[in-house]
Amino acid sequence: MTPGSNLPLTAARVAVDVTAPVRLDVSGLLLAADGKVRSDADFVFYNQPAGPGVTHSAAPAGGDTITVDTAAVPDGIEKIVVTASLDAAGATFAGTEPTATVRNADDGSALASFTPPRLGSETALVVVEIYRRAGAWKMRAVGQGYANGLAGIATDFGVTVDEPAAPSAATPQAPPAPPAPPAPADHWAPPAGAPAPVAAPPAPPVAPSPAAAPGTGTGTGKVNLDKGRVSLQKNQTVSLVKGGRPLLGSVRMGLGWEPAFRGKNIDLDASVIAYGPDRKKIDNCFFGKLMILGGAVQHSGDNLTGEGAGDDEAITVHLGGLPPEVTGLVFVVNSFSGQKFSDVAKAYCRLVDARTGEELVRFDLTHAEPRTGVMMAKLIRQFSGEWEMTAMGEFVDARTVRGMVKPGGQAL
Known part of the structure; x- marks a missing residue:
């Protein structure tokens, strides 16, 4: 519409x-x-x-x-x-x-x-x-x-929102409420008589799973999220587990890049491919198909230049809402116009908690090849239910997500 x-x-x-x-x-x-x-x-x-x-x-x-x-x-x-x-x-x-x-x-x-x-x-x-x-x-x-x-x-x-410090109320036809402090400015105060949010009981302490320390170069050391943000190098893996519990909420994979030469626009396209246990494609999400799997995966839309600070394109995944037949996700970036990644600088991907905006995992691409596609990262569902993210940085000759399906499946 x-x-x-x-x-x-x-x-x-x-x-x-x-x-x-x-x-x-x-x-x-x-x-x-x-x-x-x-x-x-x-x-x-x-x-x-x-x-x-x-x-x-x-x-x-x-x-x-x-x-x-x-x-x-x-x-x-x-x-x-x-x-x-x-x-x-x-x-x-x-x-x-x-x-x-x-x-x-x-x-x-x-x-x-x-x-x-x-x-x-x-x-x-x-x-x-x-x-x-x-x-x-x-x-x-x-x-x-x-x-x-x-x-x-x-x-x-005709609804007004009281100051957070005062008793919360939403009263029709009342005079406008005074300006709220900056931090909670975009929250509705609960109406009079509505139940206040109830905090969930604290989880029992769980000993974190032992994990190897991060490696270097192409090492395969695996960590979890207990110590905060994790910076990965190529082929390293992080388990999306915090406090002994798997992360199953909404996460956003932000992908960004800049032109290697000033004044030269770079039009790249970020996509994600969903695979089943047989490594066969179930669906893919890209600028031409912004939502798949019933809304469990959503794309932010196409960026035509790569200029400006922040993520150029983002893909949000509701981990707990993915169908059980989806066991792997591969995040890729392609150059439909044929520009090579040797013309790209500061390419990265980062996994963000979509609810809080907290950056969980980051992978900076430290080298480039004169090719038109790159597999940036993959998420793999484990038998125990949690997800693992692995930094990839593998270049291929493919200008669209269609050309990434076979190498993405082989990389799972």
């Missing part, structure tokens, strides 16, 4: 999955004919997950879901808007556009999808809306952004 487009809903119960390469806070607001909430009961989010006909839950493949049972929505409600705000303080949606997938909530079939284009300084969005028209229910793609975060949405829809 494109901004402003609409379509009739063919299901009475619809689920709106909102996902992005970064952690989002997703909410649903039930609006009356005046475009405002009637009370805090019309504000549905992680800390108040149920309202009249609307519920909040975790999406099956990462992200959050707002489910609307149109038959249970009160007569006085004209529309339900689905919003998203960034979890990280000060972050904007530039380069991290969310995707809304609308499904039949009963059989899971996809009805529509929408990714707001051309986002920049926005810190909160109205992504889509479910609305009544002439007695029928429809969906509209919106993509309206707010540079002032949740406060902008609150002003529009």
Whole structure:
């Protein structure tokens, strides 16, 4: 769908999955004919997950879901808007556009999808809306952004957010709340009477698995994440385990590069190939196919120049949401235009916790060959359930991800 487009809903119960390469806070607001909430009961989010006909839950493949049972929505409600705000303080949606997938909530079939284009300084969005028209229910793609975060949405829809230091409340038609401190500025305060988040009980102490110290050169020493960020060299492996527990949340593989010669653009394409236990390809995710495996793997989109700081392209993987038949992922970079990696400087890949933004593992490519493809890293699922990441740095002659499928399978 494109901004402003609409379509009739063919299901009475619809689920709106909102996902992005970064952690989002997703909410649903039930609006009356005046475009405002009637009370805090019309504000549905992680800390108040149920309202009249609307519920909040975790999406099956990462992200959050707002489910609307149109038959249970009160007569006085004209529309339900689905919003998203960034979890990280000060972050904007530039380069991290969310995707809304609308499904039949009963059989899971996809009805529509929408990714707001051309986002920049926005810190909160109205992504889509479910609305009544002439007695029928429809969906509209919106993509309206707010540079002032949740406060902008609150002003529009009659919900205010109190200072974090004060008792939390979301009160319709109340005066605007005073500015919040910078750190929690992009978090909704829970409505009055909503239960406070309950911290999970501390895990029992588990002795970390013995691991060899990191090697050098092409050594194969393997470590885990207990001591913080791990820097890998070629062929080294890290077990994605921390405190004795496997990492099974959402991780982001960021890939970056710079032109070796000033003023020369480098158009490279990052991709990931998913394999089964027989080393045969199950699917691949790249700039032309931004989501695979039911949303468990998502691509950030194509970067045409390689200029600028930070990751050029990113691929987010919800490890716990991968189908059991996926046992290996190979992350690759290709030059479709035929430019060689000898024209590329500072190529790297890094694994980041998508929820916290913490960098977990980094691999800097220290040499280059005049070839058009490189296998940067692989993730392998172990029999015990945890994943291991190995730095590769293997060059091949292939200008597209299709040409990487066979060498990627051989490298598993």
